[in-house]
Amino acid sequence: MIAYIFPGQGSQYVGMGRALIDKYTIAEETFVQANEVLGFDLSSLMLEGEMPTLTQTQNAQPALLTLSTAVSRVLQKEFNVTPDYLLGHSLGEYSALCVGGVLKFEDALQIVRKRGLLMLDAVKNGLGVMTAVANIAGSRVEEICKEVSTIEYPVSIGCFNSPNQVVISGNQQSVKKVEELLFEEEAILTPLKVSASFHSPLMQDAAEKLEEFLMNFNFSHSEAPIISNVTGQPYSDEPIEYIKLLKRQMVEPVMWEKSIRFIHQKGVKHTIELGSKAVLTNLMASIKKDINSIPFEKPEDLSKVKSMITRYLPPVFLDKSLAIAVATKNRNWDEEEYHSGVVLPYQKVKALSQTVQKEDRKPTVEEMLVAIEMLQSVFRTKKIQENEQTERINELLKVTKTEHLLKAYIS
Template sequence: MIAYIFPGQGSQYVGMGSSLIDKYSIAKETFDQANEVLGFDLSSLMLEGEMSQLTQTENAQPALLTLSMSISRVLQKEFNVVPDYLLGHSLGEYSALCSGGVLKFEDALLIVRKRGLLMQDAVKNGLGIMTAVANIASSRVEEVCKEVSTLDHPVSIGCFNGPNQVVISGHQHSVKQVEEMLSQEGAILTPLKVSASFHSPLMKDASDKLEEFLLNFNFSRSEGPIISNVTGQPHIDEPNEYIKLLKRQMVEPVMWEKSIKFLHQKGVNNAIELGSKTVLTNLMASITKDISCISFEKPDDLLKVKGVITRYLPPAFLDKSLAIAVATKNQNWDEDEYHSGVVLPYQKVKKLAQTIEKEDRNPTVEEMFLAIEMLQSVFRTKKVQDKEQTERIDELLKVTKTEHLLKAYIS
């Protein structure tokens, strides 16, 4: 089984996605779409802007979403694989929801832009900060946070990232106090490149406003299980449940380690990180050695990704269609009808399959639809009952994992 994982804020850098859009037109189209939806040149900010501007929460969030969705679309176009699970870290959860079909890309862009503005406004003047803490037990970090935290200057764990890393989040006064106490106990401290204190009580007003904003958008049924940051379990596939958990995500910790352990329990043995840098790939190695994780950000990464993902490729669609056509019992002995309704359509698709194989590519949706039309012609000519025809087509879509691509064509 395979999972797609999406990084969150802090992994951004100027230039991210440059080689991807040079290589893949679908990535360039995604960047252009983001510019159009947001009404400003996000791609220029990502590719050649100032790091200080890119790090601003309202910019970083749509930028990271855009890069992750570009990669997701490239993988879909190149391999047509549907992952068994999707999950993202903090902002990355929106990338997972978008990749999984729950949110439209244009809606997700508007949501994360608004989310970033709300988060930024919630903690003004840089008073909210976050720091990664390693080399000390999470239980000890929790103790110190509770000891230091006050109503006006809260501090708490914002992310449970792994057995040897948590992130503390809150008012800078209290975060600095916790840092000083834990450094004396041997903790390794790494301030994060974020501009607010995410996943902390300081986000309460922002979470309320986000909930109101989310009510303006449609949440569709997911194409596969998407793990919630809050629970470490799959989302319940209902709009109100998505909104409830996304609201809670702003003030509650990201249960990343719990999420990865859930994947392990479910038999996931491979994961691909879709986004900038390798933060989640590195965390995976610290949580479990049983899930092999690789990152995909640049075209050069495609070869290693292909080595993993080919194990999950469904049977070749055209080959499977041709096999079904041959295996279908004939009940029509009119030679002319058989030749025009079976032989000619079959030969056309077989020739197409050979061409695609020589070109070393996957068939397009239109080419797969031609194969379905061939099957429908074969079924009619061989006098297959309507119910059996539907069952055969459904079997083809299920086995080749193409229901999400072709349902619209055969409805």
């Protein structure tokens, strides 16, 4: 089984996506689409802007979403694979919802832009910070946070990333005090490149406003299970639950380690990180060494992705159609009918398959419809009952992952 994972804030950098859009038109179109939806030149900011501006949460969030979406579209174009699970870290959860079909890209862009503005507004005085903590037990970090935190100056764990890394989040004064105590215990401290204290009580007002904003959007059925940061479990696919948990995600910690352990328990052995850098891939080794994770951001990453993903590619449509035709039991011994209804249509599709293979491309919708017509002719000639014919064709669409392309053409 395979999962797609999506990074969150802190992984942005100027130049992100450059190599991808230089090679893939669909990636460039995604960047242009983001500009049009947001009403400003996000792509220029991503490709050649200033790092402090890109890091501002209202910019970093749509930027990372755009890159992850562009990468997913390239993957879909190249391989047409549906992952078994989708999960993202913090902001990356919105990328998962977008790629999984729960949110339209245009809607997701507007939501994360608003989310970033709300988060920034929640800490107007700039006293909200986040720091990654390693080389010390998470339970000990939690104890120290509770000792230091107050209602006025809160600090708490914002992310449970791995057995040896958590992230503390909250008021700058309290975070600094916790850092001092952790340093005495030889913890490794890394301030994060973020502009607000995410996943902390300081985000409560922002969470309330986000919930109200989310009510304006449609949440659709997910193409694959999507893991919630809050629970470490799949969403139930009820629209109200998406809104409820995305609100809670603002003030509660990201349960990333729990999420990875869940997909591992379900049989996931491979993950692809869709987006900038390789933060989540690097974390994977400290959570589950037997999950093989690789990052995909640049065209040169594609060879590694291909070697992993080949085993998950759906059967080739034309060849699968030919195999079904051959495997269908014959109940018609009229040679003339058999020749015109089975042999000739079969030979036509076989020649078509050879042409497609020779040209090293995927079959077009029109060519796939020729294969379906062949199967319908074979089924009729071999005297297969109509309900069974429908079942077999629906199964063909399912196993080849072409339902979204062909369902509308089949009565």
